[in-house]
Amino acid sequence: MTVTTMLRLSAGVAVLALALPAAVAAQSIPTSTDQVAHPDGALPGNPEIALVQVADGFFDPVNVTSAYDGSGRLFVVERVGRIKIVNGDGSVNDEPFLDLTMVNPLGNIVQTGFVEQGLFSVAFHPDFAENGHFFVHYSSLPFNGDGMIVRITVDPESPDAVSAERVNETLKVIMRIEQPYYNHNGGDIMFGPDGYLYITSGDGGWEGDVLQVGQDLTTLLGKILRIDVDVPEDAFMPYAIPEDNPFRHAVAEREMVLFGITEEGFAQIRPNARPEIWHWGVRNPYKIAFDPETDDLWIADVGQNHWEMINWQPAGVGGLNYGWPTRNGTQCHPLTGPDDECVLLGDLPVAEYPHPEPYPGGSTDLPTGCSVQGFGVAHYGGMNGVFLTGDWCSGRVFGTGWDADEGKWVMESLIQTDLQFTAGGMDEDGTILAVNCNCFYLMDQGPMQNEPGALWRVVPADEIPEGAVVARTLQN
C-alpha cells in the first residue's frame, strides 16, 4: 500500500466516522472502573425468570452437571462424597452413580470436616460416551484436605452406578493440590471447548490471602489451571501442558544469555512459574462456566469482606491476572474506606456486587450478597449470553451480560429467593440449573445432618409448568 493510498483510506474512514453516530464500544474486558457493571442495571431483553424444582432430597448438594452423552442424565454432587443421578423425568436413582464414602476399608476418602470441604465437582470427558472417563475433585481425608483430582472409568455394563471395586480398579490420580487451610479450595473442574480440563483453585484459605499466593506464580493456589489429560496411560505425568498455556515456554530450562535480551524478552522467562496456570490472581472461584455459543469463559470469584466478582474471558485468551490479593474487584485490598486509592493491577472484572457493608462501616442501596456461585450462561428467555449466578447468603439470582446497543456491561438482580445457592450447571439442552443446600458454618453440622437441598431449573417466568414447585421469591 502506498502512502497516498493510506491517506485516502484514512480520509475515507474519517468521513465515515463523521457521518455515523459515535461508535458503540465492542465487548471487551473493562479497562477502567466505570466500565465495570454493578447490580443496578437492566439486561437487554428484559428477562424474567423463575426457579422450578427438578428434584429434592440431596444432602448438601454442591454441584450439578451433564455427561453430554445424549442420556439426559443430570449428576448432582453431594458434599459427603456421592453423586446422584437425576433422570430426564426428574426421578432420582436410589443407588448413587458414585459413592466415595464406601471405597476404602478405613472409611470415606473425602474430607468433609469443614463446610467448604467435601466432594466438589464432576466433569465428564468430551469422549465420555466412548471411553467412560469422568473426573472428580474433592478434598482428601488421607491427604489432610488436599484437593485431589482423579479420573475414574465407568463400567459400560453398569452405566448408572460405579461400584467400589470399579473405583479402586480404575482410579487414576491426575493432580493433588496442597491445601494449607480448610477453606478456599475453589474446587470446580470443567472441560473447555478446547478439550482441556480447567480447574479452579482458591487461595488456600484463612482470609485475606495470608500466604500471598494470588500473585505467586510458583504455586497452584489462587489460580485457574488448564491441563491436557489426554496423555498415554504410561506417561510419567498424568497430564500435559497445552502448548498455548501462558507459561508453557517461559518455564523451559535454557542457557543463560546476558546482555542482549530485551526487557520484554526477560518477561518471557519465568523459570519458577507453574505451567498449569491459565489465569492467576483469583481468590476463591467456586464455579466457572463456558458460553456454549461463544466459548467465552466466565468465572464467579468469591470476594473478601465487601465485594463479589464476575470475571469474563474472551474465548481462548489465557494469562489474565484478576489482581487478588492486591485488589478485590475494583476495590483496593485491604479496603479501609470508600475513598481508598490504589493501583488496580491486571484485568478488571466485568461486574461486581457488594456485601451489605461495601466498605468498613458503610452501607449501600445496591442489591447485596456475600458469596457468588456460578450457574451457567443462558441463551433463552430473552437472555443472549447472560451469565447467571446465585448468592449463598442473599438468595439473589444475578444476571450479567453485554448490552450491545449501549456498548456496556450490565448486571441485574433478577429475583431474590430463600435458597442458599451452592452452584449450578447446564443440561444437555442448554437450560441453566442451580442447586441449594441448607448448610451452615456451624460446628455441629455435617454433610448428612443438614436438611436436604434441591435441584432447580431456570425457566422464563411465563413458562412455569403447571403444578411445578417454584422457589419462593421476595414479593415487593
Add this chain to the structure above:
Amino acid sequence: MPRAFALGAALALPLLALLAVPDAVADEPLDFGHVFDDAPLPVTTPRSGETFSDAVLTFHVTGENPYSGDADAIAAGKPLYDRHCQACHMPDGRGRMGPSLIDDTYQYPRSATDKGFFEVIYGGAAGAMQGFGRRVDQDDLLKIMAYVETLRPD
C-alpha cells in the same frame, strides 16, 4: 430494639393492659407469615419433641416477646445466639455475611417488631437465613431475641 419502637412499646403496654389484654389472652393465636410472601407459618405446630412454654403460648397470642428484658432469658439466649447466629451476624450483632441486627435499618421493615423479627428467625428469609423454626425450639428463639435486644445501643 430501636429507641422509637421501644418507646412505642412502652406506651402501648399500659393501653393493652386497660383495653385489650382480656381479649388478647382469650384470643386465638395471631397469624404468622413468611417475610417473603406472607405464606402461613405453622408456629402453633410444635416440632418433634418440642413442648411449648407459657412464654411461647403468650407470644403466639400477643406477638410481644415475654422474655424482653428478662435477665435469666437473656443469659440463656447468649449461648444460643453464639451457636446459631454469630457466624453470619458476628458476636456483637453488627453483621457481616448477614445484615446488622443492631442498627436502625431493616432489610424487612416488619423485623422492627417482635412478631416480624420472630417471623424472620422462625420462617427464614433470603438465602442463608434459613428457617430456624425447623431446628430450634420456639422458646429458645424468644430467648435469642431477648439477647439480641441487649446488643443494640441504648
